[in-house]
Amino acid sequence: MLKKIPIAAQLSIYILSATAFIFIIVYSYNLIVMRAFFSEQLELKANVIAKLNLKKIEFSIKSIEKVGMGIVQYTENADLDSISLHTFLRSVIKNNSELYGSTIAFEPYLFDASVKYFSPYYYKKNHKLLFEDLAAPEYNYPEWQWYAAPKQAQKNLWSDPYYDEGGGNILMTTYSMPFYRNVKGNKVFAGVATCDLPLEWLKTLFSEIATNENCIPFLLRKDGKFIAHIDSSLILSKSIFQLADELGDTTLSRIGKRMTDGESGSISSVKLFTDIDSYFFYAPIQSSGWSFGIVFPKDIFNKELDKLNRAIILIAAFGLILLFLIILFATRAIALKLKTVVESVEKIANGQLGEGQRTIKALIEKDKEHFSSEGSKNESKDESIVLIKAMKKMSDNLLSFISYVQKTSVLVSESTSKIESSSKKLEQTAVEQFASTQEVSSTSNEISTTSNSLAQSMINLTEKASTVSMFAKTGKSNLLLMEEAMKGLILATQSISTKLSIINEKTNKISNVLGAINKISDQTNLLSLNAAIESEKAGEYGKGFSVVAREISRLADQTAIATQDIETMINEMHVAVSSGVMEMDKFRKEVLNNSGEVSNLTLNLTKIIDQMNELFPEFETVSEATGSQALSASQIFEAMSQLALTSKQTRDSISEFSLIISQLNKAVQTLHSELEKFNL
Known part of the structure; x- marks a missing residue:
């Protein structure tokens, strides 16, 4: 099929095909390498983002814990009175912007023997510092979990996140810390100090993470319920296990189990919350017992890779077009010379030696600069020019040979x-x-x-x-x-004498005839020698003449x-x-x-x-x-x-x-x- 089209088109097709084949190989190899690179970068990025945001959450919790430790130290060591305690709490709330509210709740009759409950509570609402007394008998704070749990456990505890209906229905968690005082030389349980941490900032943080990093972050309580998620309908309403049952996703259930057990790790390929293949990282928050997880869908990586691939393909397409134009220009120049050579060869093949030679000479006259003489400094190494020069030399020699053969x-x-x-x-x-x-x-x-x-x-x-x-x-x-x-x-x-005379005359006549034969034989030898010389000059075309000349010479020699x-x-x-x-x-x-x-x-x-x-x-x-x-x-x-x-x-x-x-x-x-x- 390709043999029927011009050599310039054939050369263009061959070069473009080879280039396209090389590009496909390089592109395929690059795609494999880039996929591996992007996957590695995605995992690295996911780990960095997850650990960075985990640090942010832990930092907020640690800062609340430090504030709480300060309250406990003050409560255990200071000489307390109602005014100083209220002043201290107001100061704590004002100076800690991340803190929503705080209270110091004493055991019944421990703060004041005449007062059963003492629990002043200061909090912020709409940028205002408000006070609420939790010592009301109907509230009976010793029965509440935030007080009873640390008292019983005798250690600092974070409560499960909850909605504070009285505080504006905001999501928060409470850090409860038992404190002790010396009574008659004995260290006794004196009450519980609390720091309320609002979790609305988690919503903002997770929203920023989801938007900026194209991922799905979430936070679980100990029981597996969602504390934070970009889908607010899941917060404190469903656990990860319930969601796994609804979706029929056993993988999600296994991941929830690992997270609530306080494990950490990553999964390079998993489908969570979506049908998109994703990278998943999870780790516990040790102080609160929560677990942080973040899902990075790989479609973002695929989009980036596709974008890069499209750019590569566009560059390759542009390169192929440019290469095609360059090849077309180069091959047209070569084909133009070859066309002239073909025309000259066709004329020579048809017997028009002069026309063929003039065609070659005309092409050489058009571009004298490139057709410099052999051995000169400007001699071209272009094969097409070498071919044309060889064709000219061949046509000159052939013309001379044919002329000589004709003569x-x-x-x-x-x-x-x-x-x-x-x-x-x-x-x-x-x-x-x-x-x-x-x-x-x-x-x-x-x-x-x-x-x-x-x-x-x-x-x-x-x-x-x-x-x-x-x-x-x-x-x-x-x-x-x-x-x-x-x-x-x-x-x-x-x-007898007469007949002998006749014999003598005949022998004389025979001698004359033999002399003529000898002359003819010498002339024949000379002619055969000339024919042999001319046949040698004729080369391949004179081999037949050479055979005839040798035969003539042999016959002449035999005759002689x-x-x-x-x-x-x-x-x-x-x-x-x-x-x-x-x-x-x-x-x-x-x-x-x-x-x-x-x-x-x-x-x-x-x-x-x-x-x-x-x-x-x-x-x-x-x-x-x-x-x-x-x-x-x-x-x-x-x-x-x-x-x-x-x-x-x-x-x-x-x-x-x-x-x-x-x-x-x-x-x-x-x-x-x-x-x-x-x-x-």
């Missing part, structure tokens, strides 16, 4: 035409040589036959001469026969060798024939002389008979010469037969050479037609 093809075509013409002439000469060789062979056969016949005649003549020598004295009548025989011998020698062999045999034959001619001339002269002598012998029989004995050795010499001549004639015949066979082979080789030249000419024409496709 070479013309030269080869001319050479093959000349070789073809020479081969035709050589073939014609070979045919003539073969015909001449056949004639010479036939003539040499006749000479051989004649020489054999002559040799046989000479043998017979020798025998007859011997007979004549034996019967010369009685064979005068036979002289006539000898004269006739001498005449026949003259005719035979004339015939065969011609030299023939020339050697012809020279030998020429020498033998010349010798035979000389011998025959000599023999003919001797026969003529002898025939004259025979004529004279007819006139002077006695002189002839006397000289017959001298003539007999001469006949033996002639017989031997005739035998030698017959042997030479046989050798000439054999040599001419071999020459005829060689001439036939030469004719066949030249025919094959002509066929190869014809094929070479066709190959050159095909090469020329292919080269015509290139437009220079």
